Amino acid sequence: MGQVASLFCLTEQDFQHLNADPAAFDWSQPQLDGEAFNKTQEGLRFVLSKGQDAETTALVDQIFEPRSFVGEEVDYENIDWEQVSDNFPFDTPYYNPPETVDAIAAFLATVTDEIFKQAFDPEELNSAEVYPGRVWNRETAPNIGYNERDMLAELHLLQNFFARIQQQGKYCVCFVG
16 A cells, blocks of 8 residues: 555635636645655554544544545546546545634644554554554664654654644645545
């Protein structure tokens, strides 16, 4: 699995342009603020959801799987996949509006390093098959990933990103692929 979750911060104006015509939006704009989580988003979701109530777990899920669709929502259940055109919007993103960004940022601000370390259990992640191949470990060598040190760095990246965009009252647009 090589999934990368890319999160982007958009102003109200940029979001309106994206929502009006997702295919025409210029993602290469130098002023766009974004972060990429390379093969770690499912681990983050698993650890952050551990021991949480249903409402908080649903909020954590929205970090990388927002519920709101950019542009016209696609009815995937009723698509005739044999007739899909070459310009089908497979990569149309989902987003979190500023009020959801606020809630996510507020939750992430409560997650201390100690809380995260206590919730991070590589055996549990491997047993739950959060990524195949039993990749989660307690190794400490600098060239080894999927461990507590690397996941803490990813948590800090996520916390900083949401704190930044919360302060600016912006949208969070997410691509996972």
